[in-house]
Amino acid sequence: TTRSWDFMGFSEQVKRVPAVESNIIVGVFDSGIWPESPSFDDAGYGPPPAKWRGRCEVSANFSCNDKIIGARSYRSNGKHLENDIKGPIDSDGHGTHTASTVAGGLVRQASMLGLGLGTARGGVPSARIAAYKVCWSDGCTDADILAAFDDAIADGVDIISGSLGGSSVKDYFNDSIAIGSFHAMQKGILTTLAVGNNGPEFTTIVNFSPWSLSVAASTTDRKFETKVKLGDGREFNGVSVNTFDLNGTQIPLVYAGDIPKAPFDRSVSRMCFENTVDKERVKGKIVVCDSLAVPGGVVAVEGAAGIIMQDESPQDDTNSYPLPASHVGPKPGALILSYINSTRVPTASIMKSRGRKRNRAPFVASFSSRGPNPITPNILKPDISGPGVEILAAWPSTVSPSGAEEDNKRVLYNVISGTSMACPHVTAAAAYVKSFHPTWSPAALKSALITTAFPMSHKRNPDGELAYGAGHINPLGAVHPGLIYNASETDYVKFLCGQGYSTESLRRLSDDNASCSANNSGTVFELNYPSFALSTNASNPISQVFRRRVTNVGSSYATSYKAVIVNPWRDLKITVKPSVLLFKRLGEELSFEVRIGGQIRKGVESAALVWDDGKHKVRSPITVFNAN
Amino acid sequence: EDPQKTYIVYMGSHPKGKVSTSSHHIRFLTETIGSNFAPRSLIHSYKRSFNGFVAKLTEAEAKKVSEMEGVISVFPNGKKQLH
Numbered sequence: 001t002t003r004s005w006d007f008m009g010f011s012e013q014v015k016r017v018p019a020v021e022s023n024i025i026v027g028v029f030d031s032g033i034w035p036e037s038p039s040f041d042d043a044g045y046g047p048p049p050a051k052w053r054g055r056c057e058v059s060a061n062f063s064c065n066d067k068i069i070g071a072r073s074y075r076s077n078g079k080h081l082e083n084d085i086k087g088p089i090d091s092d093g094h095g096t097h098t099a100s101t102v103a104g105g106l107v108r109q110a111s112m113l114g115l116g117l118g119t120a121r122g123g124v125p126s127a128r129i130a131a132y133k134v135c136w137s138d139g140c141t142d143a144d145i146l147a148a149f150d151d152a153i154a155d156g157v158d159i160i161s162g163s164l165g166g167s168s169v170k171d172y173f174n175d176s177i178a179i180g181s182f183h184a185m186q187k188g189i190l191t192t193l194a195v196g197n198n199g200p201e202f203t204t205i206v207n208f209s210p211w212s213l214s215v216a217a218s219t220t221d222r223k224f225e226t227k228v229k230l231g232d233g234r235e236f237n238g239v240s241v242n243t244f245d246l247n248g249t250q251i252p253l254v255y256a257g258d259i260p261k262a263p264f265d266r267s268v269s270r271m272c273f274e275n276t277v278d279k280e281r282v283k284g285k286i287v288v289c290d291s292l293a294v295p296g297g298v299v300a301v302e303g304a305a306g307i308i309m310q311d312e313s314p315q316d317d318t319n320s321y322p323l324p325a326s327h328v329g330p331k332p333g334a335l336i337l338s339y340i341n342s343t344r345v346p347t348a349s350i351m352k353s354r355g356r357k358r359n360r361a362p363f364v365a366s367f368s369s370r371g372p373n374p375i376t377p378n379i380l381k382p383d384i385s386g387p388g389v390e391i392l393a394a395w396p397s398t399v400s401p402s403g404a405e406e407d408n409k410r411v412l413y414n415v416i417s418g419t420s421m422a423c424p425h426v427t428a429a430a431a432y433v434k435s436f437h438p439t440w441s442p443a444a445l446k447s448a449l450i451t452t453a454f455p456m457s458h459k460r461n462p463d464g465e466l467a468y469g470a471g472h473i474n475p476l477g478a479v480h481p482g483l484i485y486n487a488s489e490t491d492y493v494k495f496l497c498g499q500g501y502s503t504e505s506l507r508r509l510s511d512d513n514a515s516c517s518a519n520n521s522g523t524v525f526e527l528n529y530p531s532f533a534l535s536t537n538a539s540n541p542i543s544q545v546f547r548r549r550v551t552n553v554g555s556s557y558a559t560s561y562k563a564v565i566v567n568p569w570r571d572l573k574i575t576v577k578p579s580v581l582l583f584k585r586l587g588e589e590l591s592f593e594v595r596i597g598g599q600i601r602k603g604v605e606s607a608a609l610v611w612d613d614g615k616h617k618v619r620s621p622i623t624v625f626n627a628n
Numbered sequence: 629e630d631p632q633k634t635y636i637v638y639m640g641s642h643p644k645g646k647v648s649t650s651s652h653h654i655r656f657l658t659e660t661i662g663s664n665f666a667p668r669s670l671i672h673s674y675k676r677s678f679n680g681f682v683a684k685l686t687e688a689e690a691k692k693v694s695e696m697e698g699v700i701s702v703f704p705n706g707k708k709q710l711h
Contacts, residue, residue: 031710076672076682076705077634094710139707142636143682146674154676166708174703179638183678186641194711420711505700508640 001101002110002118004387004425007220007361008454010475012106012119021126021435023049025069026102026427027157027189029148029164030095032088032133034396035068037096038412039104039120040129042066054130054155062089067105070130070155074144083137093399095131097416098163100394101424102431103127107394110413112320112401113243115224115353116392120413123428123475124435130157140164142176149180153187158434160184160191161427163420165206167198169374172496173509178209185211186489186510190434190442192427194419195382196369202466204369208381210527211492213430213446216468217368217388217422218456219316221361224353224390224415226326228308230339231347238308238326239315241390241415242353243401246324250347251305252285255340272300272307279303286348288336292327295319295402302406306350308336314366316389318417322400322407324350363460364467365389368419371466372535372625376499378524380533380623382469383446384453386429388422390415429475436479437553443487444553447530451485451618452477455608458568464604465623470531482554482616483561485530486589490514494522532609532622538600542572542624546594550611550618552583559583559613563592567607572624573597574607581611600624630686634671634705639679639698649673653681660696661689 005011022045033040045066054070056063064071071088085091103122110120132148134140145164152160162177172178181191192213198204207214226242229235231250257270259281269276272289277300286306292313293300298321301307306324310333318327328336340346364385373381395414400407430445437444453471458464493506497516506514525546536542552559561583563576574596581590594609604625611618642648650673657665671682682705685693694702 092710135708135710139709141705141707142703143634143672143705145708146636146680146682147672150674150677153678164708164710166706168706170703171701173638173701176636177708179678183641187677197711418711423711504697505640508698508700511641511644 001120001122002116002392003222004220004391005121005123007387008472008474010123012121014476017435018126020438021124022046024124024127024159024431024435025049025052025130025157026127026431027130027132027152027160028095028099028102029132029134029145029160029162030098031092031135032073032090032095033068033071033099033129033131034090034096035062035065037100037394037396038107039100039394040065040067041105048128051156054151057088059087062087067129068131069128072151073133074147075136076141076143076147081137088131088133090396091399092137093395093414094420095133096396097393097414098161098420098424099129099131101391101421102161102428103129104394110392112241112392112411112413112415115241115243116355116415120393123425124431127431130155135164145176146180149183153184153189157189159427159431160189161424162191163194163423165194165196167206171375172209177207181209181212185442188441190430190445192423192430194423197367197418199368199370200366200463202370203372203374205371205373205381206369208373208375210376210379210495210529211442213384213426213449214382215419215423215426216382216385217365217419218362218385218468218472219358219365219389220387221358222355222390223358224318225356226353227351228326228328228336229349229351230336231343232339236328236332236336238328239318240325240327240353241318241320242325242350243320243409244324245352246349248349250349253288253340253346253348254282254285255288255337256301257290274300277301286350288340295321295404298323298404299406308348308350310336316365317367318390320402320415322402322404326350360460362456362472365417368467370463372533376524377535377627378533379527379529380465380469380531380621383450384426384470384473385456385468386422386425386473388419389417391417391421426473429473429478432475433478441486441488444484447484447486448478448481449473450530451620452481455619458606464606465621466604466625470621480554480616481618482613483550483611483618484553485528485548486551487528491528495524495527497521498523531620532594534596534624535627536600536624537628538626541599542596544596547591548594549589549591550581551589552586554613554616556586561611561613564610564612565607566610569605569607571598571601572605572607574622576609596622596624600626630688632669632684632686635683635685635690635702636705637681637683637693637699638701640700642679648675648679657683660693
């Protein structure tokens with residue numbers, strides 16, 4: 001966060017409503033929280049807001065304060081594993097990181113042993129945190145996640161952040177997070193969720209219910225570079241989060257393929273899989289491996305002085321390791337191997353990482369899960385993207401930064417990546433918007449964020465909206481969206497009727513005597529969603545109408561909005577009826593239709609509808625993609 | 629032969645003005661499954677914000693419960709991960 005907020009123009013000096021922001025309570029569903037972090041210092045905070053009805057699970061090693069006003073843990077099977085600590089204390093680090101990204105206070109001169117130096121801060125630093133520990137070293141059970149929703153909704157949180165998800169596709173009401181976020185929505189609470197790290201393949205997204213906000217991960221303009229210097233003076237740029245400083249010392253270099261451990265041969269040992277490399281021969285040396293290891297996976301080269309990993313895997317999925325490490329691409333990798341083969345005593349050094357300017361930012365991380373929505377493909381998911389690559393945020397000093405057992409380092413701030421890191425940025429942006437518009441519904445907050453997002457480059461992200469949704473969050477812009485696409489519980493119930501849910505189920509769900517009649521059964525194209533997605537067959541001509549309503553939240557004077565279609569590909573014929581909307585008062589709601597015709601020529605076609613009154617540009621992404 | 633597994637039984641919103649309690653859920657399970665149902669098989673009741681519970685059930689019992697009036701879904705207590 002020492003760069004991420006500034007990168008999106010959300011500086012320390014942005015206008016705030018401190019009295020309202022300090023009343024906002026963010027529920028963080030994660031691995032717990034570490035209250036001793038400087039990010040959670042409660043100096044200057046008043047007592048918890050009067051609406052707070054939650055609890056703090058106090059123990060000998062845990063207590064809350066005026067910043068962390070609530071903390072609970074959930075372990076329905078009652079069995080605690082050796083690596084876990086009972087109660088809400090964070091024994092993983094992930095929950096401390098995400099909570100501080102949403103609502104951590106300002107901490108100057110924060111860094112990870114010098115890396116990423118700057119002011120670490122949450123997006124809503126005055127807001128309060130309620131931590132719900134649902135994740136343990138063996139995962140997060142549906143039973144515990146639902147228990148946390150059951151409590152958080154009743155406790156009085158304003159917004160929920162969930163950087164967690166499943167690994168298989170489940171229908172909305174067979175999924176604990178979709179169920180919990182539906183009931184949160186009923187009570188006016190928006191749930192923002194990470195879409196998962198299973199990209200870049202399509203349809204890998206988890207957390208795609210229409211009533212939640214689904215967040216993809218993108219880069220900022222800062223990257224960490226880790227140079228490798230060979231004995232012959234050549235230098236190669238690699239990536240990793242490397243806080244070790246060898247001070248340029250040249251160390252003997254060995255290729256893992258040259259030192260297999262029986263019964264394995266070089267074709268296996270070169271990958272540095274566990275027990276395939278002769279550990280005696282790596283001792284004190286820098287070892288070159290032909291694969292990217294996970295931090296805990298470097299046990300294969302235990303005793304090595306460093307590791308150079310070379311392969312073609314994406315360079316945006318960086319890690320820190322318990323030893324000096326750098327990940328280089330196949331070209332420098334080949335040159336390093338050729339140097340080893342042609343030199344009698346090859347040596348190398350791995351430099352400490354340095355923060356560098358990343359050109360062409362932002363782009364969606366390769367690991368970020370992609371749409372389309374596996375259950376309702378005609379609702380665009382992800383909704384939006386936020387910074388999720390190499391984010392520096394708070395970390396428990398009781399947990400190693402790499403997560404590897406053999407890592408003895410301890411830090412107060414750690415650099416990690418994932419859609420988990422993107423999600424709390426968006427949660428904070430939503431909370432920030434809510435601080436200006438406390439009565440806005442979850443759908444209105446979603447709409448404000450989606451329609452004001454910074455457009456992202458389709459060229460740089462060929463998966464288009466299926467990777468980044470509407471684009472990159474723009475918290476400042478989202479405060480003044482001009483128009484919002486609102487939706488109530490009734491709208492979602494109507495949508496569910498159209499999805500085939502029975503009247504009986506929906507009456508249980510919403511308790512509002514809904515009945516799925518012809519009048520009350522909405523197709524997916526009628527749900528008042530702030531984006532437009534159409535799944536089609538590339539060989540078929542398209543003809544689809546979307547019906548939407550927008551509410552004027554911009555100007556109290558008569559205002560006229562003109563529809564502008566931004567359609568760079570020209571393969572789609574998009575018309576809007578009426579093409580001008582005249583609002584006479586604030587809160588007025590007007591309807592319109594978008595008709596899409598034509599035929600797509602490639603996998604994903606992008607366009608956008610912009611309602612423009614000369615002051616606001618209310619932009620909704622339009623994407624048409626090949627269902628196959 | 630049909631071992632018990634942990635299931636989530638989801639029953640939607642609380643009926644207006646009423647809050648479901650563990651004893652409601654035990655009664656519901658006893659009525660559905662019969663006297664074989666051991667109350668200790670009910671692991672947790674959701675009662676503050678929505679209606680449902682967690683229970684140890686056999687697959688056959690889970691199927692029976694899923695067919696009962698008032699039940700929206702029954703699904704195994706799966707695991708999710710941090711992202």
